[in-house]
Amino acid sequence: MAHFEEKTDEPPTPDVPIPASPTTEPTTDDAQQSPADSMPPRPHWLPDDCNVLADGEYDAIVLGTGLKECIMSGLLSTQGLKVLHLDRYNYYGADCASLNLTNLYSKFQAGDPPTYLGSNRDYNVDLIPKFIMACGNLTKMLLHTKVTRYLEFKSIDGSFVLNGSKVLKVPATPKEALSSSLMGMFEKRRFRSFLIYINEYNQKDPSTFKDKDLTRMTMRELYVSFGLCDATHEFISHAMCLELDNLHLDAPALPTVLKLQTYCTSLETYGKSPYIYPMYGLGGLPEGFSRLCAIHGGTFMLNADVKSVLFDDDGAAWGVKVDVEDMMTGKKELQAAKATMIIGDPSYFPKEKVRTTGQVVRSICFLNHPIPNTNNAESCQIIIPGPQVNRKNDVFVCCLGSQQNVVAKGIYVAIVSTKVETQDPARELVPGLRLLGQILQRFDSVSDCYEPLQDGLTDRCFISSSFDGTSHFESDCDDLLSLYKRVTG
Numbered sequence: 001m002a003h004f005e006e007k008t009d010e011p012p013t014p015d016v017p018i019p020a021s022p023t024t025e026p027t028t029d030d031a032q033q034s035p036a037d038s039m040p041p042r043p044h045w046l047p048d049d050c051n052v053l054a055d056g057e058y059d060a061i062v063l064g065t066g067l068k069e070c071i072m073s074g075l076l077s078t079q080g081l082k083v084l085h086l087d088r089y090n091y092y093g094a095d096c097a098s099l100n101l102t103n104l105y106s107k108f109q110a111g112d113p114p115t116y117l118g119s120n121r122d123y124n125v126d127l128i129p130k131f132i133m134a135c136g137n138l139t140k141m142l143l144h145t146k147v148t149r150y151l152e153f154k155s156i157d158g159s160f161v162l163n164g165s166k167v168l169k170v171p172a173t174p175k176e177a178l179s180s181s182l183m184g185m186f187e188k189r190r191f192r193s194f195l196i197y198i199n200e201y202n203q204k205d206p207s208t209f210k211d212k213d214l215t216r217m218t219m220r221e222l223y224v225s226f227g228l229c230d231a232t233h234e235f236i237s238h239a240m241c242l243e244l245d246n247l248h249l250d251a252p253a254l255p256t257v258l259k260l261q262t263y264c265t266s267l268e269t270y271g272k273s274p275y276i277y278p279m280y281g282l283g284g285l286p287e288g289f290s291r292l293c294a295i296h297g298g299t300f301m302l303n304a305d306v307k308s309v310l311f312d313d314d315g316a317a318w319g320v321k322v323d324v325e326d327m328m329t330g331k332k333e334l335q336a337a338k339a340t341m342i343i344g345d346p347s348y349f350p351k352e353k354v355r356t357t358g359q360v361v362r363s364i365c366f367l368n369h370p371i372p373n374t375n376n377a378e379s380c381q382i383i384i385p386g387p388q389v390n391r392k393n394d395v396f397v398c399c400l401g402s403q404q405n406v407v408a409k410g411i412y413v414a415i416v417s418t419k420v421e422t423q424d425p426a427r428e429l430v431p432g433l434r435l436l437g438q439i440l441q442r443f444d445s446v447s448d449c450y451e452p453l454q455d456g457l458t459d460r461c462f463i464s465s466s467f468d469g470t471s472h473f474e475s476d477c478d479d480l481l482s483l484y485k486r487v488t489g
Contacts, residue, residue: 053335063344066094074289077296086304098124098283118408124281131275134266137477147288156275157377161239167373214254238385346450354450360469361425367412393419396471
């Protein structure tokens with residue numbers, strides 16, 4: 001992975017007369033002064049067993065180079081804050097890194113990659129793949145920070161939903177609604193009327209409300225008002241609004257309607273689907289924000305073994321202690337740095353600062369064909385609504401090919417994921433796995449998920465939540481925005 005380091009030219013020295021020295025001969029005191037006497041004094045905050053890490057004092061220390069953490073360091077540095085960014089690994093991305101074939105097989109202890117998969121350099125497989133909504137919050141952040149100048153994106157070929165035993169394309173325009181196999185003839189017309197209403201709705205224009213107060217009317221009531229059946233509620237909510245459960249049905253409709261508008265607007269942007277994906281994998285996203293941070297003076301250190309977050313007597317975090325290897329001698333020594341806030345993923349903080357929110361099970365699968373029943377789409381998303389397979393949580397399938405430069409030509413990588421509900425996580429992926437056809441190689445993992453116990457305003461620990469089991473960034477963007485608001489006020 002690239003390591004970006006900011007280089008700046010020193011400002012010219014002004015033409016100020018230098019007073020002549022009274023003597024060129026060293027005095028007795030100068031001759032007796034030792035090198036230690038010329039060293040700066042140890043900062044009062046520095047622990048006795050540590051030396052100073054880098055510049056010592058910062059406005060913010062960021063732990064982990066996951067996407068959320070890199071976005072935070074990039075945004076804070078552009079606001080003039082002095083940022084130190086550390087990661088225990090020797091690559092960017094942390095748990096959402098992009099791995100080549102050799103590193104992927106090594107991570108899962110699967111031996112040597114088979115030769116039929118092709119060249120190692122053709123692979124950039126994401127451990128936590130997620131599609132980006134073309135007009136969603138993450139895209140707005142990329143455009144606002146101009147990180148898009150470091151990246152290229154490719155649109156995803158299609159978005160699908162499981163209906164009964166069939167994989168069907170999700171309609172999101174009135175024209176598509178009339179030709180969709182998801183609904184009968186009369187339901188198609190009602191769905192078309194519903195989409196026209198959604199497209200015309202404007203929060204700031206009461207004439208578009210059509211006597212519907214979406215701040216009071218529930219989403220279920222809105223569906224019923226258009227005569228839509230329960231099956232239509234299901235695929236709109238889960239495959240288009242990207243709701244993760246059915247709690248939203250009895251909540252005010254406005255938030256869900258706004259999500260649906262984002263989906264439809266994103267679809268209109270590219271036509272095939274509402275999603276885009278960075279070329280060479282998601283690993284380019286944290287690298288892009290890392291570059292942004294470095295350009296604005298941020299300091300990065302990989303292979304930094306963070307031993308502990310340091311707290312004062314009132315329980316507020318004020319710094320970190322890091323085991324750093326000397327590049328000359330190979331020996332390690334403890335070093336410490338100080339900051340007014342510590343930002344990072346849950347793995348860097350004491351267990352009493354976070355709580356478990358469950359587990360996510362994922363399966364990375366190599367295929368030699370597109371996913372069946374997706375019109376030979378090289379890349380696609382399939383959402384399996386939980387109620388379709390007697391589950392509370394949805395099952396997500398995403399597929400990528402060589403067009404995104406993440407696998408060799410003729411190979412596809414499909415990832416199936418969901419939130420764990422039973423004692424047999426691998427079995428919970430079966431509804432998604434059976435859609436894939438023949439699988440060449442499969443790698444399974446189960447990850448614990450965490451969220452912070454506090455908002456960080458008191459203990460100065462601003463902790464992100466773990467990535468969820470969805471195949472898109474929308475809910476993770478909500479967590480990122482919450483983290484940013486907590487940090488900046």
